[in-house]
Amino acid sequence: EDKVVQSPLSLVVHEGDTVTLNCSYEVTNFRSLLWYKQEKKAPTFLFMLTSSGIEKKSGRLSSILDKKELFSILNITATQTGDSAIYLCAVDSGGFKTIFGAGTRLFVKA
Amino acid sequence: DTGVSQNPRHKITKRGQNVTFRCDPISEHNRLYWYRQTLGQGPEFLTYFQNEAQLEKSRLLSDRFSAERPKGSFSTLEIQRTEQGDSAMYLCASSFGGRAEQFFGPGTRLTVL
Secondary structure: OOEEEEEOOEEEEEOOOOEEEEEEEEOOOOOEEEEEEEOOOOEEEEEEEOOOOOOEEEOOEEEEEEOOOOEEEEEEOOOOHHHOEEEEEEEEOOOOOEEEOOOEEEEEEO | OOOOEEEOOEEEEOOOOOEEEEEEOOOOOOEEEEEEEOOOOOOEEEEEEEOOEEEEEOOOOOOOEEEEOHHHOOEEEEEOOOOHHHOEEEEEEEEOOOOOOOEEOOOEEEEEO
């Protein structure tokens, strides 16, 4: 069965810390890996990764994919309280189905 | 606002009642997805439409659940004879063409008493 596993499930850090969120996957067909941020409501898209070793960056957030080892990491540097959210990893298997992990709940203390 | 919208935002119902939720996707998006999310979990795929055709259904979607997308625009998700286990956030998302990134609506939170 296809699955996406995220770790840690929750994380508490202080403002200014750097965090690394992990996502591993086992799917029959892989097309892309996506990261979303979910605050109180709907997930919002962060990154899409399709190729190994190419880092995607947006401000203080960056992500990279390893298709050989079947994992991805999301880094957040100089964390701020506004980064507090659930970070979801998802795999698009190309069969119209997107498989989400359970998410990592990040809480950034002021 | 041209994002994905969902109505109602909250629904409280008694066990055994039927409920219907509506999703209006981004207008040029031809793909529409329904997910269910419970506390501490990521969204679970329920069903997918490409234009008006329902192309994929999860085995989570029991025969009490039905979804439609008439004319390939808005979509409805109906749950018949609701059970307490149906209590969850129901999320709708849309995407354009073959692009993997989906745009989510704010969700409908269902509470079954």
